[in-house]
Amino acid sequence: RKEVEQDPGPFNVPEGAxxxxxxxxxxxxxxxxxxxxxxxxxxxxxxxxxxxxxNEDGRFTAQLNxxxxxxxxxxxxxxxxxxxxxxxxxxxxxxxxxxxxxGTLLTVNP
Amino acid sequence: xxxxxxxxxxxxxxxxxxxTLLCAQDMNHEYMxxxxxxxxxxxxxIHYSVGExxxxxxxxxxxxxxxxxxxxxxxxxxESAAPSQTSVxxxxxxxxxxxxxxxxxxxxxxxxxx
Numbered sequence: 001r002k003e004v005e006q007d008p009g010p011f012n013v014p015e016g017a018x019x020x021x022x023x024x025x026x027x028x029x030x031x032x033x034x035x036x037x038x039x040x041x042x043x044x045x046x047x048x049x050x051x052x053x054x055n056e057d058g059r060f061t062a063q064l065n066x067x068x069x070x071x072x073x074x075x076x077x078x079x080x081x082x083x084x085x086x087x088x089x090x091x092x093x094x095x096x097x098x099x100x101x102x103g104t105l106l107t108v109n110p
Numbered sequence: 111x112x113x114x115x116x117x118x119x120x121x122x123x124x125x126x127x128x129x130t131l132l133c134a135q136d137m138n139h140e141y142m143x144x145x146x147x148x149x150x151x152x153x154x155x156i157h158y159s160v161g162e163x164x165x166x167x168x169x170x171x172x173x174x175x176x177x178x179x180x181x182x183x184x185x186x187x188x189e190s191a192a193p194s195q196t197s198v199x200x201x202x203x204x205x206x207x208x209x210x211x212x213x214x215x216x217x218x219x220x221x222x223x224x
Contacts, residue, residue: 003151043200043215044153087152097168098213100145100152 003027003099006088010105017078021104023071023088033064035073036087038103044087047073078108111136114216116201122222123191131186131219133201141204142170142184143170143213144176146197155199191223 006023013019025033033050048055050062050071061074071088088101112204117132131140140161145153155168160194173195175187184203198220202213 043217045215046212049212097155099157100154102150108183 002073003092004090004101006086006090006097006101007104010107012080012107012109014109015078017108018074018076019078020075021073021086021088021106022062023073023101025069025071025088025099027090027092027099028069030069030090030092032091033062033071034098035060035062035071036089036100038085038087040084044100047086054057067097075106078106080108080110082106083108112213113137113147114201114203116199116216116219118219119217120220122224123188124224125192127191128187128189129191129221130188131199131201131221133184133186133216134161134182134204135184135201135203135214136182137203137205138181139203139214140175140181141206142178143202143204144174144186145200145202146170146195147200147218148197156186156199191221193223195221196223197221 001017004025035047036044037047038044048057054063059076063072085103085105087103090099114135144156147153154170155177156174159165160179165176174217177185198218200218201216204211204213
């Protein structure tokens with residue numbers, strides 16, 4: 001099992017749609033979980049951290065299931081500006097190192 | 111604040127040439143990292159530093175060296191470039207250990223080795 005595995009995508013959705021991304025991780029010792037966003041030919045930027053109880057930031061909701069080693073990101077009411085690659089990121093048990101998933105490309109169409 | 115800056119933005123090398131990539135941050139962060147990003151692969155950690163004067167190997171350190179002589183700068187060196195080192199290189203920094211704190215990335219350096 002790969003350390004961090006994401007939906008391969010790509011996802012093409014219309015404006016206003018709800019879209020969900022899934023991610024699994026293999027290291028049961030991982031303690032910290034994040035979603036980063038990367039626009040085309042740009043650097044990754046933190047979208048949100050993922051907490052055990054789940055958390056929401058506006059139209060974005062992140063969920064964590066430690067038993068299944070599964071993380072999800074839900075985007076409601078998609079905007080054109082949400083078009084980007086979404087990276088699932090997990091620490092490796094050592095707080096110095098993060099493992100990045102390959103990313104899932106989302107395109108929101110008018 | 112400029113955040114994290116990288117120099118140069120683009121570079122083309124011939125096999126066997128050497129070069130140094132410079133990363134600078136003005137956020138007074140202790141931790142700094144160098145990653146490479148290749149198509150179809152996630153970002154992979156090359157080397158990292160947990161403070162001035164310290165460096166450590168990451169996931170893919172072979173063919174690279176680093177130095178952190180000043181807290182704000184983290185240099186990545188390629189002594190003898192190979193085509194396999196064609197990639198986009200990102201530098202990042204964080205105030206505390208990355209598992210606890212957001213990493214801020216630079217804009218990247220696109221390197222092509224012919």
